Amino acid sequence: MKISEFSKICSVPAKTLRYYDEIDLLSPERVDPGSGYRIYSMDQLPRLNKILQYRQLGFPLSLIKTILNGDTTLEEVQGMLRQRNRVIQDRIEEELERLRQVEAVQEDLAFQLSEKSRSRGYEIITRSIDPVLVVSMQDHANGLTDSGRILVKISKKVLQHIMKQNCPMSAPGIALYHSFSEQRVDLEFAQPVEYAIEPAGKMECKILPGIELAACVYHYGALNEIDHAHQALMDWVRANEYEIDLPVRDVYLRYDPRGKGQEFITEVQYPIRKRQSVD
Structure with missing residues (x-):
């Protein structure tokens, strides 16, 4: 199959596959002499999966090439993995602390943090939201208070699972609310990541769909006061003759469980569509 087809099957960009060929890490099965196209086969997937697995562990490509070419013994590989395991364990607490400080706020958000901006109340904006690769987990709560x-x-x-996989996070975490009732709330936590990893337990690694049109508002302050932002959005949606599509989202732009609530920043996002008129 051509490189474009193989790229879709294995979810690895064609540019990356070409680079792997250039460094003799994963060469195509053959090159068509007439067209010059790289031709791959399904038999090459096990080697590619090994490459991706070692990459997720943080191994450099040169070392991966050495391992896969059999230039190291199994005992040496096991030693490398044990060493990597110790490094990851040592970094978990450090990375979790760093995660609490992660901010993905655009530069102009500094203006919105000013006292003048805070005093103006909630300002609703509409925009589209791009799809994003996430690791997520769903559960349900016994009502909103839970x-x-x-x-x-x-x-x-x-x-913690993402940290153990040594996978970089690409954006702030997202809470999704799939349904609401007094007795039950179906919810999900999704963390955007740089590349796909193997999920654990009830987790999923997936593309979180984009939103064609969303009504959004920034909430500055503690999460136990975020109901005001949700109410402002619902009032705006009704006043402008829109309907809400679930799930709605809370994006934790600035959050530290050990920090001060007044310093938190959350973006509330409501997928919306124009209300259909009834003749």
Whole structure:
């Protein structure tokens, strides 16, 4: 099959496959003499999966090439893995602390943090939201009052798993609310990541769909006051004759469980569509 087809099957960009060929890490099965196209086969997937597996562990390509070419013994590889395991364990606490400080706020957000911006109340904007690769986990809470506890529980599991896989995070975490009732709230925590990893337990690694049109508002302050932002959005949606599509999202742009609530920044996002008129 051509490189474009093989790229789709293995979810690896064609540019990356070409580079692997250039460094003799993964060469095509053959090159068509007439067209010059690189031709790959399904038999090459096991080697590619090994490459991706070692990359997720943080091994450089040169070392991966040495391992896969059989230039190291199994005992040496096991020693490398043990060493890598110790490094990852040592970094988990450091990375978790760094994660709490991660900020993905655009530069102009500094203006919105000013006292003048805060005093103006909630300003609703509409925009589209791009799809994003995430590691996520779903659960349910016994009503809205229990949702915070459940989100903390599942987000901790997701973040610790990502840290253990040594996978960089690409954007702030997202809480998704799939349904609401007094007795039950179906929710999900999704953490954007740089590349796909093997999920654990009830987790998923997937593309979180984009939103064609979303009504958004920034909430500055503690999460136990975020209901005001949600109410502002619902009032705006009704006033402008839109309807809400679930799930709605809370994006934790600035959050530190050990920090001060007034310093938190959360973007609330409501997928919306124009209300259909009834003749």
